[in-house]
Structure formats: structure tokens, C-alpha cells
Amino acid sequence: MAAEAKGAGEAAQPLLAVRGLTLRYTRRRVFGAERTAITAFHDISLEILTGKTLALVGPSGSGKSSLARCLVLLEQPSSGEILYRGKNLLALSRKELKPARREIHLIFQDSASALNPGLTIEEILAEPLVIHKSGGTLAERRTLIREVMKQAELPEKWLGRRPLELSGGQRQRVAIARSLTLGPKLLVLDEALSALDLSTQGQIANLLLDLQAQHSLAYLFITHDLAVASLLAQEVAMMSAGRIARRGSPAKVFTANLQAGRGLLPSDSPSGETVPAPLISQGK
């Protein structure tokens, strides 16, 4: 009975919860002390559940990638909280962050630049283990690396190759395998399928679904491809001009947007700037 209650509690608590997250850049004008503040996104709140996929869709410049970078702590947000397993990552020390860093990984769109071109695939896969001093002895690490290669459906003979000797799809598999070495719980996939051809997209999408089923992985799937978002995600959050405009099941969000007469996705920012014009404010 107690175990059931505990299980129900864990299921209710989101793996990752974002509360009122805002990212603002300040830019100093050339030859002037005046600073311009540019808001990449404002007051974002969302939850990602264990083993589930949340798709984050929106036009270019709506702040999706900036949010992804904040979630893996590559950017420091201006305000708000990132709660991982109930702990605010922004309030933790470097040492306390280590467990979260092991479990949250970012997969980039361009796999060619996301893998160090000077290292072999084996070295690339070993790197997270070395950084986190995990994986046991050298022999155990080798076994683990071969295991994740198998999971990512990569042949073992490619371990000695370098990233540029592989195709885009194969490199994206290596990037996914690199995350798997540390036993991740959440993958932030930033347009991870966008640079691939349709057939390879399908293969990688299937791989992601298989891995999710095997490891109960949670995905934050950032994309502007609504078909893929509907296929992979149980929930969709639509970003527009740095805010979450709609949230819900894929069918509900896309239907609501069509009914609002905005097409499937809100249009790009009219100013053509990367960061939407309405959120640009003068001074601090």
C-alpha cells in the first residue's frame, strides 16, 4: 500500500518542471554606454514527465533553442526556476549539479559539428564517462561503449572511425549513443531530425521511440515539423514571440491554431530579427 502511494507520488511529480523562466540578453551599443535588453523568452512554465515526450514547436526566433540551452545549463536564465526531480538546478553548486548533468543531455541539429572531428567514435563515446569518472575500469568502459553502440544500431567496426567518415544519420546515432553512456533520463532534442532526409528521419525517430520504451526516457522534442511532433509527442507546447502560446495534445493545439486563423504555426517575427521585436525594450 505504501509502495503504491510512493509510486503514485513519483508518477505525479514531473521529471523536469520549468517555472517562470525568462532569458534576457543585454547588448551594449558600439561607442556608447547605452544598453539594449533583448528578451529571448519570457515567463516560460512547462513540465516534462518521465518516459513522455513534450514537443516544443514554434517558428524560427521564437526562443525554442535558447530555452533548450538553458535547460542543459549552457545559458544562465535571468529569472525563474528549473526543477529537476524537485531540485532547482539554478541554485545548486557545480558539484551538486553533477547527477543532473549525467541525466540531461542536449542533442544538436548539426551532428557534424556536434562531434569533435579529431576524435574517434570510441573516444567520443568514452568522453562523458571520463568527465564523470564513471563506467568502471577501462575494460568495463569498453564493454559499455559496445553496448550503447548496439543500442544505437551502430556497427562495432565504426569505433575506430571519425565523425566525418560517417553520414549525417550515422553521426546523429553517435550523438544519441554518447548520451546513452551516462544512463540519461531526459534528452533535449533541438531540431535533431531537421538536417536529415526523410528516410533517415524515420529511422532516427524509430530509434528514439525504441530507446524511450527501453529506458523510460523523457524527451523535449524541439521542432518546426508538426507531423513529426504529432508522431512522437504526447503533449505539444507552441512557442510564439518568446512565450508559450498554447499547450495540450497535438491534435488540440494544432486545431486551435487553425481555428484562430493562424495556420498551423504562428508566423515568423515581422522584424526578421532572431529575437521577436515586441519584446525588445530599451534600457534595463
Add this chain to the structure above:
Amino acid sequence: MARVARRIVHGLLLLAGVSVFAFALLSAAPGNFFDELRLNPQVSPETVAALKIQYGMDRPLPVRYLRWVASVARGQFGYSLSYHCTVGSLLWLRARNTLLLTGFATLLAWMVALPWGVLEALHRGGWVDRMGGAVTAVLLAIPDVLLGLLLLLFAARTGWFPTGGMASVDAASAAFLGRLQDAALHLFLPVVALALGTIPILVRHVRSAMVGVLDSPFVEAARGHGIPKWRLIYRHALPAATNSLISQLGFSIGALLSMSLLMEVVLSWPGLGPLVLEAILARDVYVVIAAVMLSSVFLVIGNLVADLLLYWSDPRIRAVSP
């Protein structure tokens, strides 16, 4: 191996081209060594004519060039009209001194520029970067000659360092360690002067190479894993930035050599600099040509070494090269 041989052949062809140009340009330049002699009333026109014949300067340019090539093959590099000896014997000792100077200066310049540039790149836009940028800008703006003169003034005022030469008068009688210390003291000023002239350029190259790499997604992926900063630099960023830095190393050797010619004159270092200056003033053509050739040889060797280092360090170059 085939790659090395091909690069050496390219280098030799380049040197042959440089030698032809050097010969042609020096012949086209107004005046020659014998014009000075003609002005001397104690030397008769017949003697001047006899000397021209003796040194083969009355022959047409192609003949002189071929004779010079033959003397290069014998290691003589022609004959110095001022010093009355083969250029080869004159040049080797001076070249050794210049190499000693540029070798240490290159080493010092890279030892300072590498961490400096990396530090600036890591703190891009911060006060470390801005201060570093200001210092390199000031160093770039100061002419090399002025830099040499300022160091000379410093040595003269403090008396901490000798103001010229390669060894003290009594150095020969000193013990080994004493001679070593004496040589180090004499080397210090010229090495620092040369290095200070090169450091700002190198710092800017290192910084821009590192900034480019630090922005790449594979570095961000490593940062996302929580990689310690020192490992990020030596494992990922520096090796990836190496390509452009190695190419720069080849050029820096050639540039330092050219710069050292001037600095040797200012700081009285007995290298190629003072010899070349005297040779140019006296129209001692074969010495000038040999110095030009030696400069080119250093540049070619520097670039050859850089190419081989690139081939060794970058698997992508190995993958496309036969």
C-alpha cells in the same frame, strides 16, 4: 613519404625562382661594388677592370647566374667582394647566431601568446579580454626599432644586461656555467625585443582560433556534460584550434627572421642583420643574394614543418592525402 618528397621538390622550385628574381633585381639596381672603387683616386681604372674580370663580373647575367649555381652546389654561395672570402664561410657562423636568436624568440613568443590568447578567448568580452586587447594594440602600434631602442635604454640605465654582442670579453676564460650565464644575459634583450614584436600578432591569432572553436557545438556538448575547464581546453578546444595555429607557426618563423635582421642591427647582435646591411651598402651582391636565399630557405622550411605537423595532427588531412 611521397608527400614530403613532393613538398621538398616544390620548396626547391620556389627557391630556384627566388634566386633568379634576386639576381635579376640586383643586376637591375643602379650602381655596383666597383663604382665605389672607381671614385678612389688611388685605384687605377685598369685595376678596377682587372678586378671585374677576376670576379667574373664582366660576364653576362645568365653566365654569372650559372657560375653562382655551381658555387652553391659546392657550398660556397659565391664570393664576397668586401671580405675576400667565400660567402658560405662568412654566412654559416652569422646564420647560426641568427638561428639561435630566432629559435629562442619563437619559443618565448609562443609560450607567452598561447596561454594569453586562450585566456582572452575564455573571457571574451570581459575585462581580461579588453585589457589583453589593449596591451596587444599598444605593442602592435610601437615600431620594432623603438621597442629595441627602449630595451637598449633599459639595459644601459639599469646595467642588468649587456648592451650588445654575444659574449663578454672575459667569457672565454670562465667556467661552463659562467659562459652559459653570460650567453643567456646577452641573448635576453634581443630575444625579448623580437618576441615582443611577434607576441601581439600571435595572441590575436590564438584568440580568434579559440573563440571560433569555443562556439562550436561539440565544445558545447562537452560543456553540457559538465566538463572541467582545463579538460575542455586541452582535450577539445586547443586540438581543434591547432590547425590555424600550426599554419601560423610556419609564417611566424619566417617573419621573425626578417624582423631579426633589423633588431640585430639595433641591438648589435652578430647575426645576419649587420652583415646584410653592410653588404647592401657596399653592393656586395653575392652576400645579399645569399642572405635573401637563406631567408627564403627558413620560410620554406618553416612552412614545410607546419605542413607536416598539420598532416600529423589532423586526421581529416591524412584522410584526403595520398
